[in-house]
Amino acid sequence: MSYVILGFLWVSFLIYLLTGGADYGVGILEWFSAKQYKEQIRVNAYRTVGPVWEANHMWLIIAVVIMFVGFPHIYSTIAIYLHIPLVLMLLGIIARGTAFAFRNYDAVKDNTQHLYNRIYVHSSFITPLFLGIIAGSAVSGQINPNAHSFLEAYVYDWFNVFSVAVGLFTVFLCGFIAAIYLSGEATDISGKDLYIKKAKLMAILGTVCLVIVFCASVYQGIPLITWLFGNLLSFTTICGALISFILIWTRLREKRPLPARLLTGLTITLFWIAITCGHFPDIVIMKNGTSLSLLDTNIPKGTVNALGIALLCGSFFILPSLFYLLYSFNKKKPDDYSSGPSGL
Amino acid sequence: MAARSQMALSLIFHIVFSCIGMVMPFFMAVAHFIYLRRGNPVYKNITVAWSKGVAIFFATGAVSGTVLSFELGLLWPSFMKEAGPIIGMPFSLEGTAFFIEAIALGFFLYGWNRFSPWFHWFTGVMVGITGLLSGILVVSANSWMNSPAGFSYKNGKYFNVDPVKAMFNQAWFPESLHMIIAAFAATGFAVAGIHALMVVRGRNITFHTAAFKIAAVFAGLAAIIQPFSGDICARFVSKNQPVKLAAMEAHFRTEPRSPLIIGGIPDIKNKKVLDDIEIPGLLSFMVSGNTNTVVRGLDAFPKADEPPVPVIHYAFQLMVALGMAMLGLSLLFFFASKWQKEWLSSRWFFKLFALATPLGFIAVEAGWTVTEVGRQPWIIQGFMRTADAVTPMPAMIYSFYLFTCVYISLALAVALLLKRQIKMVPVIYDHNI
Numbered sequence: 001m002s003y004v005i006l007g008f009l010w011v012s013f014l015i016y017l018l019t020g021g022a023d024y025g026v027g028i029l030e031w032f033s034a035k036q037y038k039e040q041i042r043v044n045a046y047r048t049v050g051p052v053w054e055a056n057h058m059w060l061i062i063a064v065v066i067m068f069v070g071f072p073h074i075y076s077t078i079a080i081y082l083h084i085p086l087v088l089m090l091l092g093i094i095a096r097g098t099a100f101a102f103r104n105y106d107a108v109k110d111n112t113q114h115l116y117n118r119i120y121v122h123s124s125f126i127t128p129l130f131l132g133i134i135a136g137s138a139v140s141g142q143i144n145p146n147a148h149s150f151l152e153a154y155v156y157d158w159f160n161v162f163s164v165a166v167g168l169f170t171v172f173l174c175g176f177i178a179a180i181y182l183s184g185e186a187t188d189i190s191g192k193d194l195y196i197k198k199a200k201l202m203a204i205l206g207t208v209c210l211v212i213v214f215c216a217s218v219y220q221g222i223p224l225i226t227w228l229f230g231n232l233l234s235f236t237t238i239c240g241a242l243i244s245f246i247l248i249w250t251r252l253r254e255k256r257p258l259p260a261r262l263l264t265g266l267t268i269t270l271f272w273i274a275i276t277c278g279h280f281p282d283i284v285i286m287k288n289g290t291s292l293s294l295l296d297t298n299i300p301k302g303t304v305n306a307l308g309i310a311l312l313c314g315s316f317f318i319l320p321s322l323f324y325l326l327y328s329f330n331k332k333k334p335d336d337y338s339s340g341p342s343g344l
Numbered sequence: 345m346a347a348r349s350q351m352a353l354s355l356i357f358h359i360v361f362s363c364i365g366m367v368m369p370f371f372m373a374v375a376h377f378i379y380l381r382r383g384n385p386v387y388k389n390i391t392v393a394w395s396k397g398v399a400i401f402f403a404t405g406a407v408s409g410t411v412l413s414f415e416l417g418l419l420w421p422s423f424m425k426e427a428g429p430i431i432g433m434p435f436s437l438e439g440t441a442f443f444i445e446a447i448a449l450g451f452f453l454y455g456w457n458r459f460s461p462w463f464h465w466f467t468g469v470m471v472g473i474t475g476l477l478s479g480i481l482v483v484s485a486n487s488w489m490n491s492p493a494g495f496s497y498k499n500g501k502y503f504n505v506d507p508v509k510a511m512f513n514q515a516w517f518p519e520s521l522h523m524i525i526a527a528f529a530a531t532g533f534a535v536a537g538i539h540a541l542m543v544v545r546g547r548n549i550t551f552h553t554a555a556f557k558i559a560a561v562f563a564g565l566a567a568i569i570q571p572f573s574g575d576i577c578a579r580f581v582s583k584n585q586p587v588k589l590a591a592m593e594a595h596f597r598t599e600p601r602s603p604l605i606i607g608g609i610p611d612i613k614n615k616k617v618l619d620d621i622e623i624p625g626l627l628s629f630m631v632s633g634n635t636n637t638v639v640r641g642l643d644a645f646p647k648a649d650e651p652p653v654p655v656i657h658y659a660f661q662l663m664v665a666l667g668m669a670m671l672g673l674s675l676l677f678f679f680a681s682k683w684q685k686e687w688l689s690s691r692w693f694f695k696l697f698a699l700a701t702p703l704g705f706i707a708v709e710a711g712w713t714v715t716e717v718g719r720q721p722w723i724i725q726g727f728m729r730t731a732d733a734v735t736p737m738p739a740m741i742y743s744f745y746l747f748t749c750v751y752i753s754l755a756l757a758v759a760l761l762l763k764r765q766i767k768m769v770p771v772i773y774d775h776n777i
Contacts, residue, residue, distance in 0.1 A: 055443065055446045058439070065436050068416070072424055075421075076424055076425040079417035080421050080736060086418055090410070090414055091750060094411060094750060094754065097403050098404055098754060100403070303505055311440075314437070314439070314440030317444055318444060321444065322447055325451060328451075
């Protein structure tokens with residue numbers, strides 16, 4: 001049963017990376033766009049993300065719940081040493097969620113819209129940045145339980161080149177996912193071009209960050225290369241991810257958005273397999289060499305079973321309805337959307 | 345201390361957001377139902393207007409809930425390390441319920457003219473039901489802290505964990521019941537009050553009167569049954585957390601024929617209550633049905649286990665007083681709708697309800713203070729002290745300041761937004777009426 005929980009944890013993070021990533025990415029793209037395109041992105045974003053954004057963020061909640069029920073020792077370690085980035089990420093989540101809701105539901109459309117937009121795009125950047133930083137610091141052995149000063153214990157854990165570069169990489173990854181997703185939504189050629197251009201920009205920036213990540217890992221003594229290329233599975237999935245990443249570009253101009261989207265999903269999934277399996281089963285590694293393993297939890301059997309059953313039952317209800325939600329809003333695009341009673 | 349304040353602050357806000365997010369869908373569903381049956385566009389407009397309110401509160405409730413789920417670990421890592429596996433069950437189910445709620449809300453908000461009307465209505469009802477479920481589940485996680493169950497404890501270790509038993513601990517039923525009814529009463533009074541105010545100001549009378557009635561019926565029913573659930577809670581507390589009951593009542597001396605103390609200023613030093621009204625024997629009667637029963641007072645417990653008495657006493661008295669006020673208003677409302685119909689169109693009547701807008705939520709906050717502060721100094725009653733659960737990170741006070749600013753601005757923003765929603769009622773909805 002504990003493998004069921006692990007599976008759910010893995011899947012929730014992956015789906016969060018994909019859907020939540022697209023969600024953040026939309027905001028990031030809005031930031032990285034010239035003024036005349038901002039409105040267009042906003043409208044597209046609202047249409048595609050609006051109905052599902054709440055659901056997207058539930059994956060994070062599910063993952064957190066699994067963490068604190070199933071892996072409390074890992075959760076509490078992260079909560080203590082990465083307190084600051086977690087708080088900053090939370091602020092991002094608060095600001096972003098509320099700004100998104102407010103700008104769509106505020107009955108009066110006036111100058112406050114600018115304020116909402118500002119908050120929205122900046123928090124769309126900050127949240128994945130700190131998510132990435134947290135992930136980067138947790139897995140890379142930067143947490144120092146023997147530290148004596150405040151800075152060593154609570155700041156340098158995450159404020160280092162490697163972690164920040166991972167954070168930035170996450171940001172551009174989100175932007176990339178969103179650009180590919182929106183390019184499928186664009187109705188005319190110029191719209192498609194706009195998003196393809198953005199996808200290129202994001203890919204380049206992401207690659208730059210990735211290079212920094214690798215350099216920093218060598219410099220800081222993090223065995224990243226061993227994790228990624230040291231075992232067969234990671235190595236093959238990395239290669240697979242690269243191939244499918246290249247294939248994305250060949251399918252972008254197609255009328256049907258599905259192939260490019262599927263390839264993007266595949267790339268991210270393969271990439272996620274590579275980084276998680278190279279690291280498995282340890283998740284948090286500390287500076288003094290001890291590591292907290294996902295398999296070595298001494299949580300009681302009853303809890304594991306209850307959690308597993310709760311998750312299985314939950315997905316029985318959640319997945320069909322979620323698919324139906326996505327399906328119905330993708331299929332039925334009424335032209336009279338703006339005349340609907342929601343008045344939007 | 346900073347960690348406690350930050351937690352308290354987060355809960356104070358979350359409880360308001362989530363109560364509204366949990367109860368409003370039911371109001372919305374009723375309005376929607378009336379519209380679908382009678383085809384009166386006023387009710388459609390009410391549904392749409394309320395659904396926007398739900399969307400705003402759901403979004404803020406969801407983010408403040410996300411923040412709380414992290415804060416549990418950020419502020420109380422030692423607590424979560426031990427308690428996580430034990431009370432994980434309600435949390436994981438809550439996650440599920442909440443997920444379904446988010447999906448249903450997506451269907452409802454964006455589903456106008458897309459689905460068959462009754463399917464659309466059904467998704468709105470689902471929002472309410474799943475919201476209610478999450479509320480019950482979260483409260484049952486809290487009730488475990490008041491009434492720990494489902495594990496054995498020896499030498500600082502928790503073992504033999506049974507999450508199902510932990511979830512259905514003895515406190516879950518009284519506490520959830522009381523909280524859910526409170527949510528209905530508080531939200532009902534708040535919504536009814538706002539619409540009543542608009543009626544008093546003479547704006548869109550048809551719209552606001554119809555909305556007022558729906559909310560007031562919910563509020564009234566909830567306020568009338570609430571004292572009974574309160575009684576169940578009080579009996580539970582007297583059995584399982586006698587020190588909390590003693591603090592609620594500022595009951596210092598253990599004695600038979602214990603009086604019910606109403607009002608008054610607890611004097612901790614001299615162990616007396618000043619300027620209060622005492623009804624002899626009533627406390628004993630309420631606890632056991634017999635006026636001669638001995639009720640343990642604060643003197644029966646070690647000083648180290650004593651919660652801050654005045655805070656709890658005042659909060660409890662406030663909650664009861666407001667509950668009684670709302671009960672009176674509810675009776676008045678039902679009396680008027682049965683026998684004095686002309687009251688329902690008179691100004692003083694709406695003014696009264698407009699004045700009552702915040703009462704419910706003040707009572708909810710007061711009640712929450714009683715249950716949380718009354719548990720102190722424990723975070724898990726009888727097993728772990730709050731002081732032992734807090735994060736080792738220093739400088740938590742800054743985090744508290746930061747979150748205070750965030751929550752205050754959030755509250756202001758929501759208030760502003762609602763004001764603008766209401767202000768726009770004539771512009772958006774009037775042409776349909």
